[in-house]
Amino acid sequence: MNVHPAAWVVWTLCGGLVALATTNPFYLILVFAAAWVVHAAHRHPGPGIRSFGIFASFGLLTIATRTALVFFGPVSRGSVVAAMLEGARLAVMLVVYGTFNSVSDPWRLLRLAPRRFHEPALASVLALSIAPRMIDAGVRVREAQRLRGIHAGRLRNMPALAVPVLSTGMEEAVTLAESMDARGHGRGRRSRYRSDPWNVPSWLTVVAGTIPLAYVAAMVWTGSPLTMPAYPLGWPEVSLGAVAALIALALPALVPPADPIEPA
Amino acid sequence: MNQALRVSDVTFTYPESETPALKDVSFDLPEGTFALITGATGAGKSTLLRAMNGLVPHFTGGEWSGRVLVQGRDTLEHAPRALADVVAYVPQDPSASFVVDVVEDELAYAMENLGSTQAVMRRRVEETLDLLDVEHLRARSVRSLSGGERQRVAIAAALTAGARVLLLDEPTSQLDPQGAEDVLAALQRLVHDHGLTVMIAEHRLERVAGFVDIALGCVSGRVEVGEVRAILEWTGAGPPVHRLGHTLGWSPLPLTVREARRSAAASGIILDDDDRAAFPRAGEVVLSTTHPLTASYGARVALEGIELDLRAGEIVALMGRNGAGKTTLLRCLCGLHAPDLGEVNAPGGEPEPGANVALCPQMPDNVLFKETVAQEVQVTLDARRIETNGPPRARSRRRAEDVLRELGLLDLAAAHPRDLSAGQRLLVAVAAIAATGAPVLLLDEPTRGLDPESKSRLSAMLRAYVREGRVVVFATHDVELVASLAGRVVMLAGGRVIADGRPEDVIGDSAVFAPQTARVFGPRWLTPERVAEAMSS
Secondary structure (H helix, E strand, C coil): CCCCHHHHHHHHHHHHHHHHHCCCHHHHHHHHHHHHHHHHHHCCCCCCCCHHHHHHHHHHHHHHHHHHHHCCCCCCHHHHHHHHHHHHHHHHHHHHHHHHHHHCCHHHHHHHCCHHHHHHHHHHHHHHHHHHHHHHHHHHHHHHHHCCCCCCCCHHHHHHHHHHHHHHHHHHHHHHHHHHHHCCCCCCCCCCCCCCCCCHHHHHHHHHHHHHHHHHHHHHHHCCCCCCCECCECCCCCCHHHHHHHHHHHHHHHCCCCCCCECC | CCEEEEEEEEEEECCCCCCCCEEEEEEEEECCCEEEEEECCCCCHHHHHHHCCCHHHHCCCCEEEEEEEECCEECCCCCHHHHCCCEEEECCCHHHHCCCCEHHHHHHHHHHHHCCCHHHHHHHHHHHHHHCCCHHHCCEEHHHCCHHHHHHHHHHHHHHCCCCEEEEECCCCCCCHHHHHHHHHHHHHHHHHHCCEEEEECCCHHHHCCCCCEEEEEECCEEEEECHHHHHHHHCCCCHHHHHHHHHCCCCCCCCHHHHHHHHHHHCCCCCCCCCCCCCCCCCEEEEEEEEEEEEECCEEEEEEECCEEECCCEEEEECCCCCCHHHHHHHHCCCCCCCEEEEEECCECCCECCCEEEECCCHHHCCCCCCHHHHHHHHHHHHCCCCCCCHHHHHHHHHHHHHHHCCCHHHCCCCHHHCCHHHHHHHHHHHHHCCCCCEEEEECCCCCCCHHHHHHHHHHHHHHHCCCCEEEEECCCHHHHHHHCCEEEEEECCEEEEEECHHHHCCCCCCCCCHHHHHHCCCCCCHHHHHHHHHC
16 A cells, blocks of 8 residues: 555654654664554565665764763763763664655655746755765775775765765766656646556545654643653653653554565 | 768767777768678777767767768768657667666567657567567566576667667677577568668678678678678678688688588589597596585576586687576686586685686676776786795786787777777786686686677687686677687587587487588598698698
């Protein structure tokens, strides 16, 4: 069953906002787990297949950077923990976005954009598709350089990896833009080859996003604690209601995955 | 007759360039023409093609004068997208031009943009899937396709929208001989039966010469249009039978095997075909596989039971249809892909990429990252620390020059690799990889986009490379290159070796792989040069 791409957008936005609202490690772990479960159930072999892992590593990098920054000022246990959790919050948002990349095809989304918003939609889809393309290019270039005895992993060999990735990335972007134009993109009213029906799984995905967001919004509204007490350091409060609401974020994993696209 | 294309006085100069890429180009192409664009690497073939649907100058900028009318529409007044219903274009490397992820949707993409109805789209998609024999790929992700499959899908995607003019930039460079023949035959049918106009840029003239009606020759920006024979005469390159005709003094010069056979019969030349020479296997084994080698991608078995030994001084051609396992075998030999069973014995133990085995990948752009061509070679030499005696830098600089000279790249040594044509970039990549001096050099389709001149330079360089007791293995679909360069052919099918021996024995009498000269004079006579030698002695 195909989940409507717009439903994935809603789910992603909700998941991201929920992560943004909290620094409670238990809640963050729940959001991360939900994203992982959904990714595992729905990833489809395409350009985005590696994006979950890549964004998860970006996430770890964020945590490390955010934590390292603390050591430039007065250090306390509380400040270190607070910094780590702030980094973790960003990391979980990245992971949610990575999941979106691996489960949804941005081009299907572009088809839905109303004509008036076509240009901004196109720009954002191109931006979205750059990450997976660069990842592909990175893998290829790394291999190619290894074959002439240059190990792209070493710092001084960074240009050997970065330059071809960026320049082929740029060239590919231009070729893609040319190809789209030459094939009549943006010349008038489009028709659809496949219709993307809005179905029960799409509703489920939207609901799975809105339940935790609504619950967290209510907690913010009522002033219930969503953050980690850092000064002084203490145990965060965990409400059972919030846990239940966050588990709902994983609901789309129950939907049978889309018709498989054959792998290589 | 209606003119599909009218080009008048077009002169075009790329921005930041001084010499024009197109000079005073004028010609008309009537509807229903199959036109070949021929010329050396970097002579302006791609520019000419891209000028026909407005990508030049709309996307490139630069200085433009003159006028191109496609089906009566001026390319200056119409953006490429406004011409999409009359002209379709397939670029040299189709993988970057795919817009959507699934093959079937990719085929429908242009029609969606034109607002076709769903009923029309369904019918056209089905017809085109069959026409280019890609029905079995319909549900695949375009990114999972092999090079040859990508080219078929790209042509199919260009056909669906119903454009009357097709522009194809080396559309069969990654197809096996049979596949290329099928695609060209399908295009010819569209030209003959449906009045489409096709312009095709191609280096491997032996593939297309028999299909096209007319030729456009490009020589450094100037374009001549005329009868195929006359244009080939003007550009100075032709298919092997053309060269054969030259050496034997036939007139008119043949363009196809059929014409050459007639001329041969008329001139009464019969060459002795009694050749029972054994396959000489001299030289020590440089690289071998032990236990039948088996490799797979997930559940799909790509190689099965391969046993191979490569001996010093051998130039081995790896052939087989698209998807036969050539690339996988190369990846196993250089240690990039771990086999499930068996192992590869390279000089000094396991294969170590870049040290004892080097591979030039299919996409040369993945290798290039330096500011100049010379640095590109230098950086490999530095990485390998090939310097042995004498002041290291100076010595290796001399080596870098040697490598570039062998490939005819010395004039381009100071050029930025990204400014070169696709064929030239490929040569630079080969130079950069060959500079490792690895005892085993592997090349994956090293002649895509190369004109005959660059191809013979590459051949000479590879011959010199193996003279020092090294081995070269190249995967290719280019039978004429195999005929002139390889001393041994390994033929793969379905992941197994089905033939391994001298080119005369493996491809000489093959219905699919035989080079043109062998089709005229018999399996032993693989190249015009060999025939010329026999005639003179």
